[in-house]
Amino acid sequence: MSEPLLQVERLSKRFPVAGKRGAKLFAVDDVNFTLAAGESLGLVGESGCGKSTLVRLLARLLDVSDGRIVFDGQDLAAVPAAGFARAPQRAAIQMVFQDPTDSLNPRFTARETIAEPLALLSPLRGAAAMARVDEVAAQVGLPATLLSRYPHQLSGGQKARVGIARALALRPRLLILDEPTAALDVSVQAVVLQLLDQLRRELGLTLLFVSHDLNVVRLLTDRVAVMYLGRIAEIGSSEQVFRAPAHPYTQALVSAIPGQGPRVKLSGEVSSPIDPPKAACRFHGRCPQGQDLCGRQAPPEHVMRDSRVACHFAA
Numbered sequence: 001m002s003e004p005l006l007q008v009e010r011l012s013k014r015f016p017v018a019g020k021r022g023a024k025l026f027a028v029d030d031v032n033f034t035l036a037a038g039e040s041l042g043l044v045g046e047s048g049c050g051k052s053t054l055v056r057l058l059a060r061l062l063d064v065s066d067g068r069i070v071f072d073g074q075d076l077a078a079v080p081a082a083g084f085a086r087a088p089q090r091a092a093i094q095m096v097f098q099d100p101t102d103s104l105n106p107r108f109t110a111r112e113t114i115a116e117p118l119a120l121l122s123p124l125r126g127a128a129a130m131a132r133v134d135e136v137a138a139q140v141g142l143p144a145t146l147l148s149r150y151p152h153q154l155s156g157g158q159k160a161r162v163g164i165a166r167a168l169a170l171r172p173r174l175l176i177l178d179e180p181t182a183a184l185d186v187s188v189q190a191v192v193l194q195l196l197d198q199l200r201r202e203l204g205l206t207l208l209f210v211s212h213d214l215n216v217v218r219l220l221t222d223r224v225a226v227m228y229l230g231r232i233a234e235i236g237s238s239e240q241v242f243r244a245p246a247h248p249y250t251q252a253l254v255s256a257i258p259g260q261g262p263r264v265k266l267s268g269e270v271s272s273p274i275d276p277p278k279a280a281c282r283f284h285g286r287c288p289q290g291q292d293l294c295g296r297q298a299p300p301e302h303v304m305r306d307s308r309v310a311c312h313f314a315a
Contacts, residue, residue, distance in 0.1 A: 007035075007071075008067070013065050014027070029229075057077075109149060252265075281298060
């Protein structure tokens, strides 16, 4: 079996808490998963569970507290985030951000925006660089007549296409999508998602797709990782996770999809991510299946067919 393109091992990110000396907020805590070349992995979970922090660690926009990010055989966690812009792997990992308006420079035209990473991270210059801009603009369905426009002159869908084209300009091996349609109208979301699915198949892209929309994740991904309070509660094939979720938290998420049967209602409050107890399940206190053991011992991972589940009673 070939080595995975991306291998994440015991990855953690802790932030200091203002006003609390020595306290740490565990945004990402002991996360492990792999991603094969050409595979698409969905990342889901409630707001604040650590999804965006995790993908920013993988894109090396944040420094790692602990763990390894092995990309194509090299540990990127050892490279400081401030210096990663000059690392050779920078061109191979690109990101499409959540809000296309905020992520585009208002002083750059669409053409200048798409060309900027080429000037920074590729040997292409002059006519060759402009030819690549035209090529990638055509791939994302952006008419050449719009390339001279500034962001305020573009619609939400057009700005989203510019952001995608900018990420694809360097021919990345891994494309990270952090809720790329969240700021768009519903009708525009559908068009952009169809575009991403088309590009994935045509270009053989490896995708890490963050979204709150479980139906979208189900359609666009091969596997799904479910995060809760900085940890992965369940990870497995999309078919397995959505058809027969094993973790109680995943069951609650899936039951919220219209037509998925009776709704699993959660009680209690989300625990604080500040210095959480190590000897307890993060979901303890909200879990409808929780028992005393869950408050005394962190759950081991169970391997179940096409999934891994961190729950005492998943088996």
